[in-house]
Amino acid sequence: AVEGLRANGERTTWTIEAGKIGNEKPIVISREVWTSPDLLLTVLSRDADPRSGEAIYRLANLKRGEPDPALMKVPADYGSTRSPARPASTARG
Secondary structure, three states: OEOOEOOEEEEEEEEEOOOOOOOOOOEEEEEEEEEEOOOOEEEEEEEEEOOOEEEEEEOOOOOOOOOOHHHHOOOOOOOOOOOOOOOOOOOOO
16 A cells, blocks of 8 residues: 555566676666556656666645535636627638
């Protein structure tokens, strides 16, 4: 579980062999991705590459349920400004 959500994880690791890109030693790179099957979202990913460092993405403070109804109300001062309809041009050829 990640952030209290059921999650499926997958880790991929690959190696750049020594001498392949001018490197003296093998370079090991990994990517780990955790996905929530309920939300169809990535909830955690981690990329580790000694050439660029580590990057972590984590979904946090997730609140499931209905949003506050006040967020769905149209503001009282909302109005519509519509241009008058233009007559269709009648091109003849």
